[in-house]
Amino acid sequence: MPTSERALRQFRGLASDSEFVDGRSELRGDHASDAGDGRAAGNRGAPRQAGFESFAAPAGRAPQKNGWQRWQMVSLDPRKAAPAPAEFMPLEPAPPPIDFAALDAMREGARKEGYAQGYTQGQTQGYGDGHREGYARGLEGARTEAAHLQQLAATFSHALGRVDEEVAQTLISLALDVARQLVQQAVQADPAVLLPAVRELLAAEPALSGSPCLLLNPEDVTLVETHLTGELQAAGWSVRADPAIARGGCVASAASGELDATLSTRWSRVVKALGRDDPWEPPHA
Known part of the structure; x- marks a missing residue:
């Protein structure tokens, strides 16, 4: 067996x-x-x-693996409690399905809101920048225009001054021309206008000495001797005709000096006082 x-x-x-x-x-x-x-x-x-x-395996030798193993009875010890069942873990609810339409609506709303905010901010900033830039340009333009107007005013003032000066000089020239003509006409119409000039020479200070002589136009000698003979003799003056002297004028000559009362000399004194140099004989004369 x-x-x-x-x-x-x-x-x-x-x-x-x-x-x-x-x-x-x-x-x-x-x-x-x-x-x-x-x-x-x-x-x-x-x-x-x-x-x-x-029946047991020999000491010091491991049991052979031949398809047979030692039978052992299951322990009935109540002290060994059965392992506790695994704690029941409730399953997490499944996530709700993704609503892509709602996501698209939210994305579109965010885009519109961002666009509106950006537009408002850009518009406000643009208005502010435009206002500042426009104000600066307007101020610069106003300053340029004011400077131009000041230049025009200065030019106008200068031109007006020149016009005033030209008008004044023109009026003076006109007045001198009128005065020249009036004197010439007066001398021709009334030769006696010479007498006041002769009296001024006789009364001039200091008095001439050294055989003073009164030089007159030949046409005025008779007039002066008729009206001033006594005064001339009292002063020791003699009368002599000089064709170089124009009618209406005279010259007192002596060893001590000479007094010129010709029309051209008296005319020069008047125009120099006015700041001009108009000759007694006009260019068209």
């Missing part, structure tokens, strides 16, 4: 006479009392014990 079958039969006979308590085999009934009597009863139980031990 094979060894494995013989060992199995021995195990079955031993198992019928014993109980397993907590994984250990104990003899049942009379086998237990025989085991308690000592070594005398050991001869009967020894073969069974030896047979049971022979």
